Amino acid sequence: MALDRSIVGRESPAETLLVTRSRLRAFARATGQADPRYTDVDAAKQAGHRDLPVPPTFLFSIELEAPDPFRELADLGVDLRTVLHGEQEFSYHRMAYAGDELTARSRFTDVYEKKGGALQFLVRETAVTDQDGAPVATLRRTTVIRPLPGAGR
Amino acid sequence: MTEPAPGTELPSLAIEPISRTTLALFAGASGDHNPIHIDLDVARSAGLDDVFAHGLLSMAYLGRLLTDAFPQQQLRSWKVRFTAITPVHAQPTCTGRIIAVDESGDERLATIDLRVTLADGTETLTGQAVVALD
Numbered sequence: 001m002a003l004d005r006s007i008v009g010r011e012s013p014a015e016t017l018l019v020t021r022s023r024l025r026a027f028a029r030a031t032g033q034a035d036p037r038y039t040d041v042d043a044a045k046q047a048g049h050r051d052l053p054v055p056p057t058f059l060f061s062i063e064l065e066a067p068d069p070f071r072e073l074a075d076l077g078v079d080l081r082t083v084l085h086g087e088q089e090f091s092y093h094r095m096a097y098a099g100d101e102l103t104a105r106s107r108f109t110d111v112y113e114k115k116g117g118a119l120q121f122l123v124r125e126t127a128v129t130d131q132d133g134a135p136v137a138t139l140r141r142t143t144v145i146r147p148l149p150g151a152g153r
Numbered sequence: 154m155t156e157p158a159p160g161t162e163l164p165s166l167a168i169e170p171i172s173r174t175t176l177a178l179f180a181g182a183s184g185d186h187n188p189i190h191i192d193l194d195v196a197r198s199a200g201l202d203d204v205f206a207h208g209l210l211s212m213a214y215l216g217r218l219l220t221d222a223f224p225q226q227q228l229r230s231w232k233v234r235f236t237a238i239t240p241v242h243a244q245p246t247c248t249g250r251i252i253a254v255d256e257s258g259d260e261r262l263a264t265i266d267l268r269v270t271l272a273d274g275t276e277t278l279t280g281q282a283v284v285a286l287d
Binding site: 023031032055061065070080081090 | 238
Protein backbone atom coordinates (compact mmCIF):
# COMPACT_ATOMS: atom_id res chain seq x y z
CA MET A 1 0.00 0.00 0.00
CA ALA A 2 1.45 3.35 -1.00
CA LEU A 3 1.88 5.88 1.77
CA ASP A 4 -0.31 8.94 1.59
CA ARG A 5 1.92 11.84 0.56
CA SER A 6 -0.32 14.25 2.43
CA ILE A 7 1.50 13.28 5.65
CA VAL A 8 4.50 15.31 4.48
CA GLY A 9 4.67 18.36 6.70
CA ARG A 10 2.49 16.84 9.38
CA GLU A 11 3.74 17.51 12.90
CA SER A 12 3.58 14.91 15.62
CA PRO A 13 2.69 15.79 19.22
CA ALA A 14 5.76 17.05 21.11
CA GLU A 15 7.27 14.57 23.56
CA THR A 16 9.25 15.49 26.65
CA LEU A 17 11.72 13.39 28.64
CA LEU A 18 13.27 14.34 31.95
CA VAL A 19 16.67 12.65 31.60
CA THR A 20 17.69 10.85 34.78
CA ARG A 21 21.12 9.52 35.77
CA SER A 22 19.45 6.18 36.28
CA ARG A 23 18.20 6.06 32.69
CA LEU A 24 21.60 7.08 31.32
CA ARG A 25 23.30 4.37 33.39
CA ALA A 26 20.82 1.81 32.03
CA PHE A 27 21.64 3.02 28.51
CA ALA A 28 25.37 2.73 29.23
CA ARG A 29 24.89 -0.83 30.51
CA ALA A 30 22.82 -1.80 27.46
CA THR A 31 25.41 -0.41 25.04
CA GLY A 32 28.46 -1.82 26.82
CA GLN A 33 29.71 1.67 27.67
CA ALA A 34 32.44 1.27 30.31
CA ASP A 35 33.76 4.86 30.11
CA PRO A 36 33.11 6.20 33.65
CA ARG A 37 32.31 9.67 32.28
CA TYR A 38 28.94 8.22 31.24
CA THR A 39 28.05 6.56 34.55
CA ASP A 40 30.00 8.25 37.36
CA VAL A 41 29.11 11.85 38.17
CA ASP A 42 32.56 12.61 39.62
CA ALA A 43 34.29 11.28 36.50
CA ALA A 44 31.91 13.32 34.34
CA LYS A 45 32.67 16.47 36.34
CA GLN A 46 36.41 15.85 36.15
CA ALA A 47 35.97 15.76 32.36
CA GLY A 48 34.35 19.20 32.47
CA HIS A 49 30.69 18.13 32.33
CA ARG A 50 28.09 19.47 34.74
CA ASP A 51 26.49 16.01 35.12
CA LEU A 52 26.37 12.72 33.21
CA PRO A 53 26.35 13.60 29.50
CA VAL A 54 23.48 12.42 27.32
CA PRO A 55 25.32 10.16 24.83
CA PRO A 56 25.15 10.96 21.11
CA THR A 57 22.36 8.58 20.06
CA PHE A 58 20.20 8.77 23.19
CA LEU A 59 18.35 11.81 21.82
CA PHE A 60 16.52 9.38 19.54
CA SER A 61 14.76 8.01 22.62
CA ILE A 62 12.88 11.17 23.52
CA GLU A 63 10.06 10.73 21.05
CA LEU A 64 9.80 7.07 22.02
CA GLU A 65 8.35 8.37 25.31
CA ALA A 66 5.01 8.74 23.52
CA PRO A 67 2.30 6.55 25.10
CA ASP A 68 2.23 4.47 21.90
CA PRO A 69 5.20 5.48 19.76
CA PHE A 70 4.29 3.12 16.90
CA ARG A 71 0.72 4.41 16.64
CA GLU A 72 1.54 6.87 13.86
CA LEU A 73 2.92 4.12 11.65
CA ALA A 74 -0.07 1.93 12.41
CA ASP A 75 -2.39 4.80 11.52
CA LEU A 76 -0.61 5.04 8.16
CA GLY A 77 -1.42 1.38 7.57
CA VAL A 78 2.16 0.25 8.16
CA ASP A 79 2.76 -3.18 9.73
CA LEU A 80 5.51 -2.61 12.31
CA ARG A 81 7.12 -5.92 11.31
CA THR A 82 7.90 -4.49 7.87
CA VAL A 83 9.80 -1.46 9.21
CA LEU A 84 13.58 -1.09 9.04
CA HIS A 85 15.80 1.83 9.97
CA GLY A 86 17.30 3.12 6.74
CA GLU A 87 19.35 6.18 7.69
CA GLN A 88 19.92 8.27 10.79
CA GLU A 89 21.53 11.67 11.14
CA PHE A 90 22.29 13.81 14.19
CA SER A 91 23.46 17.45 14.19
CA TYR A 92 24.36 18.86 17.60
CA HIS A 93 23.93 22.40 18.88
CA ARG A 94 24.81 21.95 22.56
CA MET A 95 25.45 19.17 25.06
CA ALA A 96 22.60 17.82 27.21
CA TYR A 97 23.00 16.29 30.65
CA ALA A 98 21.19 14.26 33.28
CA GLY A 99 18.64 16.56 34.88
CA ASP A 100 17.72 18.24 31.61
CA GLU A 101 14.14 18.11 30.41
CA LEU A 102 14.35 17.57 26.67
CA THR A 103 11.54 18.08 24.19
CA ALA A 104 11.35 16.50 20.73
CA ARG A 105 9.22 18.06 18.01
CA SER A 106 8.93 15.91 14.90
CA ARG A 107 7.39 16.11 11.50
CA PHE A 108 7.42 14.03 8.35
CA THR A 109 9.45 15.74 5.65
CA ASP A 110 9.42 13.32 2.72
CA VAL A 111 7.88 10.14 1.37
CA TYR A 112 9.29 8.28 -1.63
CA GLU A 113 9.56 4.80 -3.07
CA LYS A 114 12.04 2.61 -4.91
CA LYS A 115 11.89 -0.68 -6.80
CA GLY A 116 8.51 0.11 -8.32
CA GLY A 117 6.96 0.77 -4.93
CA ALA A 118 8.26 -2.43 -3.30
CA LEU A 119 10.29 -0.30 -0.88
CA GLN A 120 8.83 2.84 0.65
CA PHE A 121 10.78 5.48 2.52
CA LEU A 122 9.49 7.81 5.17
CA VAL A 123 11.68 10.73 6.28
CA ARG A 124 11.16 12.43 9.61
CA GLU A 125 12.96 15.37 11.21
CA THR A 126 13.07 16.01 14.93
CA ALA A 127 14.18 19.17 16.70
CA VAL A 128 15.33 18.63 20.29
CA THR A 129 15.32 21.54 22.72
CA ASP A 130 16.12 21.78 26.42
CA GLN A 131 14.08 23.17 29.31
CA ASP A 132 15.13 26.73 28.36
CA GLY A 133 14.00 26.25 24.78
CA ALA A 134 17.61 26.20 23.58
CA PRO A 135 18.36 23.95 20.61
CA VAL A 136 20.19 20.72 21.51
CA ALA A 137 20.14 18.74 18.28
CA THR A 138 18.39 18.08 15.00
CA LEU A 139 17.67 14.49 14.02
CA ARG A 140 16.76 13.11 10.63
CA ARG A 141 15.54 9.56 10.29
CA THR A 142 14.68 7.53 7.21
CA THR A 143 12.42 4.56 7.79
CA VAL A 144 12.21 1.82 5.17
CA ILE A 145 9.01 -0.15 4.76
CA ARG A 146 9.56 -3.43 2.95
CA PRO A 147 7.29 -6.33 2.06
CA LEU A 148 7.11 -9.09 4.67
CA PRO A 149 9.41 -11.98 3.67
CA GLY A 150 7.16 -14.42 1.85
CA ALA A 151 4.46 -11.83 1.16
CA GLY A 152 2.82 -12.12 -2.23
CA ARG A 153 3.98 -15.70 -2.82
CA MET B 154 45.95 8.89 18.84
CA THR B 155 48.64 10.87 17.04
CA GLU B 156 47.85 14.28 15.54
CA PRO B 157 44.68 13.66 13.49
CA ALA B 158 45.28 13.86 9.75
CA PRO B 159 43.74 12.33 6.65
CA GLY B 160 44.41 8.60 6.75
CA THR B 161 44.49 8.40 10.55
CA GLU B 162 42.59 5.37 11.80
CA LEU B 163 40.61 5.66 15.03
CA PRO B 164 41.24 2.82 17.49
CA SER B 165 38.72 0.17 16.43
CA LEU B 166 36.04 -1.06 18.82
CA ALA B 167 35.31 -4.80 18.94
CA ILE B 168 31.95 -5.72 20.46
CA GLU B 169 31.10 -9.01 22.15
CA PRO B 170 28.53 -11.15 20.31
CA ILE B 171 25.12 -9.50 20.78
CA SER B 172 23.07 -11.57 23.22
CA ARG B 173 19.31 -11.66 23.66
CA THR B 174 19.90 -10.07 27.06
CA THR B 175 21.60 -7.11 25.38
CA LEU B 176 18.63 -6.71 23.02
CA ALA B 177 16.21 -6.77 25.97
CA LEU B 178 18.29 -4.25 27.94
CA PHE B 179 18.61 -1.99 24.91
CA ALA B 180 14.86 -2.13 24.24
CA GLY B 181 14.22 -0.94 27.79
CA ALA B 182 16.99 1.65 27.98
CA SER B 183 16.38 3.14 24.52
CA GLY B 184 12.59 2.97 24.68
CA ASP B 185 12.45 1.12 21.35
CA HIS B 186 10.09 -1.70 22.27
CA ASN B 187 9.51 -2.95 18.71
CA PRO B 188 8.96 -6.68 19.43
CA ILE B 189 10.74 -7.73 16.22
CA HIS B 190 14.00 -7.25 18.22
CA ILE B 191 13.04 -9.10 21.39
CA ASP B 192 10.18 -11.52 20.70
CA LEU B 193 10.98 -14.64 18.68
CA ASP B 194 7.27 -15.28 18.07
CA VAL B 195 6.88 -11.90 16.37
CA ALA B 196 10.07 -12.37 14.33
CA ARG B 197 8.81 -15.76 13.10
CA SER B 198 5.39 -14.33 12.27
CA ALA B 199 7.22 -11.92 9.97
CA GLY B 200 8.90 -14.82 8.17
CA LEU B 201 12.26 -14.36 9.90
CA ASP B 202 14.30 -17.14 11.50
CA ASP B 203 15.16 -15.08 14.56
CA VAL B 204 15.22 -11.62 16.10
CA PHE B 205 17.72 -9.01 14.95
CA ALA B 206 19.39 -6.10 16.69
CA HIS B 207 18.10 -2.52 16.76
CA GLY B 208 19.89 -0.36 14.22
CA LEU B 209 20.39 2.26 16.91
CA LEU B 210 22.29 -0.27 19.04
CA SER B 211 24.97 -0.47 16.35
CA MET B 212 24.89 3.31 16.00
CA ALA B 213 25.40 3.58 19.79
CA TYR B 214 28.49 1.39 19.42
CA LEU B 215 29.76 3.77 16.73
CA GLY B 216 29.03 6.59 19.16
CA ARG B 217 31.33 4.87 21.66
CA LEU B 218 34.04 4.69 18.99
CA LEU B 219 33.71 8.45 18.51
CA THR B 220 33.58 9.43 22.19
CA ASP B 221 36.53 7.11 22.95
CA ALA B 222 38.55 9.14 20.45
CA PHE B 223 37.19 12.68 20.99
CA PRO B 224 35.38 14.53 23.80
CA GLN B 225 31.68 14.33 22.93
CA GLN B 226 31.23 18.10 22.82
CA GLN B 227 33.49 18.13 19.75
CA LEU B 228 31.08 15.95 17.76
CA ARG B 229 29.26 18.29 15.36
CA SER B 230 27.18 15.95 13.22
CA TRP B 231 27.06 12.44 11.88
CA LYS B 232 25.00 10.31 9.60
CA VAL B 233 24.79 6.60 8.97
CA ARG B 234 23.09 4.26 6.53
CA PHE B 235 21.96 0.88 7.77
CA THR B 236 23.06 -1.44 4.98
CA ALA B 237 22.23 -4.87 6.47
CA ILE B 238 20.45 -6.19 9.53
CA THR B 239 22.50 -7.40 12.52
CA PRO B 240 21.35 -10.87 13.56
CA VAL B 241 21.28 -11.83 17.24
CA HIS B 242 24.70 -13.30 18.24
CA ALA B 243 26.46 -11.29 15.53
CA GLN B 244 29.79 -9.74 16.49
CA PRO B 245 30.20 -6.16 15.25
CA THR B 246 33.46 -4.26 14.95
CA CYS B 247 33.40 -0.47 14.61
CA THR B 248 36.07 1.34 12.65
CA GLY B 249 36.70 4.93 11.70
CA ARG B 250 39.21 6.68 9.47
CA ILE B 251 39.81 10.39 9.02
CA ILE B 252 39.37 11.28 5.36
CA ALA B 253 39.70 15.06 5.49
CA VAL B 254 40.67 17.91 7.80
CA ASP B 255 39.28 21.33 6.86
CA GLU B 256 39.37 24.79 8.37
CA SER B 257 35.91 26.18 9.08
CA GLY B 258 35.85 29.58 10.74
CA ASP B 259 38.00 29.22 13.85
CA GLU B 260 37.65 25.44 13.95
CA ARG B 261 39.48 22.58 12.32
CA LEU B 262 36.93 19.95 11.35
CA ALA B 263 37.79 16.31 10.70
CA THR B 264 35.54 14.24 8.47
CA ILE B 265 35.60 10.60 9.53
CA ASP B 266 34.42 7.60 7.55
CA LEU B 267 32.60 5.17 9.82
CA ARG B 268 31.86 1.50 9.34
CA VAL B 269 30.43 -1.43 11.28
CA THR B 270 31.36 -4.89 10.05
CA LEU B 271 30.30 -8.28 11.40
CA ALA B 272 32.69 -11.19 11.99
CA ASP B 273 31.53 -12.82 8.71
CA GLY B 274 32.48 -9.68 6.79
CA THR B 275 28.95 -8.27 6.38
CA GLU B 276 28.95 -4.48 6.46
CA THR B 277 25.95 -3.31 8.50
CA LEU B 278 26.46 0.46 8.86
CA THR B 279 28.39 3.04 6.89
CA GLY B 280 28.51 6.71 7.60
CA GLN B 281 30.42 9.88 8.23
CA ALA B 282 31.00 12.10 11.24
CA VAL B 283 32.26 15.66 11.48
CA VAL B 284 34.31 16.33 14.60
CA ALA B 285 35.99 19.56 15.72
CA LEU B 286 39.69 19.00 16.47
CA ASP B 287 40.30 22.13 18.57
